[in-house]
Every structure is written in C-alpha cells, then in structure tokens.
Amino acid sequence: MNIFNTRLMLLTITLRIFGCSSDSADDEYRRLVEDLSRQQVAQQEALIQQSQDLTEASKQLVDADATARRELSEMQSRLQQEFASGRQSIDGQRQKLDNERREIATQRHRDPLIATALLQTVTLIVAALPLVLLLLLIRATRNEPVQLPLAELLVEDLVAEKPLLFPGPVSPQRALISPDEPAESPDTPDVGEPSDRPTGSDPET
Template identity: 40%
Template structure:
C-alpha cells in the first residue's frame, strides 16, 4: 500500500512540474494534498486495524492457553479416574481369585473333615473295647453271685431275670407267703 502511495505522490509531482498552468498547478497541488490526507487517514485506519488485530491475536493466544490448561486438567482428571478404575479392577480380580481358591479348597476341607469323622467314628468302638479290656475285673466269688441271683428272684423289679408274666403258672418267691419272722436276717447270713 505504501508503494502505491509513493507512486501516486511521484506521479503528482511530475505532473506538477511538467509545465501546467498555475490554476492547474493549484488544482494538482490541491489534489495531491487531498490524496496525502486520504493516505494519512488510511494509514491511521491501518494502524488501528493492526492494533485491533494484535489485541485480537493476544486474546486468541490467551484463550488458546486457557483451553490448553483446561485440557491438561481434564487429562489429569481422566488419568486419575483411569488409575482408580485400574485399582478397583485389580481389587475385583483379587477377590475373584480368592473366591475361586475358596471354591477349590472348601470341598477338599469338607472331604477331609468327613473322612476324619468317619475314622473317629470307626475307631470309637475299638477304643471302648480296648478300655473295657484294660480294666481289671476281679472274679466274683460264688457267694456273691448266689446272693445276687437270690436278690433278683425275690425283688419286685428283677434286673437279671425277666419278670413273670400274669399268664405264667410259675410263682416267684415274692408271690409265696412269707413267715412274719425276720426274713431279712436269714438272707444276710
């Protein structure tokens, strides 16, 4: 633009100097003056436009910087969320493995407990027999056995011999009449 203004000014000066009349010189000088004024206004407008473009560019750069900062913040937040999701996934995977291990281990433990219980139950009668065999039993003498059998025969609730049924024709010793004298002394001796 400045080159065009320079050409016009040079052209006007050449036209002025080529020998025109004074009216024409005045008129050409006036045109050159007007042209210079227009040129100065255009230069002023260009300067204002350049300032506006510069301020707009500055605002654009600032807005771009803010948007980049926001993008960086959002990326950090997304990374934090990804880390959290990854941590939760790891916990979930650990729980899944633990449950799978438990599913494999529990039937084995249950089977082992059942087998141990069966062995204990199987050995319990043997243990009882062994304990019974380990006890020292002193043989009873004939008097004690006789006395025990007689007491059972005489008692109302016999423990060794079955009780007599009502249809039975056999009589027990307790059914027989006893003399009023002391029967207990006879048994004691």
C-alpha cells in the same frame, strides 16, 4: 508513504506540463495535497487498527490455544486417572475372585478329610467303649470281689450277639449266684437232716 510521494510527483509534473502557474492551479494543487495527506493518514490509521486487531486476534488465538492445550492435558490426566482407578478396581476384584476360588478349592479338599477323621474318631470311640467298660468292670471286681458274678453277667451281656442292657430288675440273690454253680431248690431236703418218713418196714407185717 511511497504512494503519496509518487502521486505528488505525478501531480507536479502534470502541472508543469500544462503550465498552470495561476492561483487557481496552486489552490487545486494544495487541495490535492491535503486530500492525499488525509487519505494517507486514514490509510495509516486503518493499517494501525488492522495491526492492532491482528495483534489482538493473535493474542486471543494464543490464549485459546493455551486454554485448549490445558483443558486437553487436564482431560488426558483425568482419563488416565479414571483408567488407572478402573484397572485397579478390576485387578482387586480379580484378586478377590482368585482368593475365593482358592478358598473354595481348599475347603473342598479339607471337608472330606475332616469328615473322614471325624468318622474314624467316632468309630474308634465306639469300638473302644466296650473295652473301656470291660476295664472299668475288671477294676471294680478287683476292688470289690463280692460283685464278681454281676461283673461276669455284664461282660456276657456285652459280648452277646443281642445284648440286653438291663432288660429288667436283677434280684440281689440271683446276682450273687455264680453262673457255673447250680441253684439249690428250696424244696430239696438237706442230707444231714432226718426224714420224717419211716425207713423201716411195718411192724405189723
């Protein structure tokens, strides 16, 4: 607006200096005023359009900045979640490895103890087995005195250096004979029975 007024004042001064008071000068002056008015309107429209474009560009820039900030925030949140999930998974795997390591260490410490206990138990059972058999035999001999020689035979077989557990069938007569009592020979005659052989001398002699 100031430029238009300045131009209009300069034009008026110029016309007054040259003394143009004719109709042609008025027409020229009117034409110039109209041209200046149109130029001013065009400039104002251009300024308004530029202002609108600038406003639209600013709005788009603000929207783009907000979108970029939102996307950046979402990306940061997603990265943080992925990092936290990965770290949690790593911590879980590390805890699992530690548990497995402790279990292996405990098993290594426990297995020898179990093996030693089993070996000692088996040794005690094997060592106590003859005693148990001996107690059973003693109890059986107390209940049945007739089987005493058989019990003594079994005891001698158990305490022998090379035991022979029933190497062959044992006859009932041999089982009833005591080992301290000598066996009688069937061919030996009894003392009370008379002998068929003559005891005196020959009468013919």
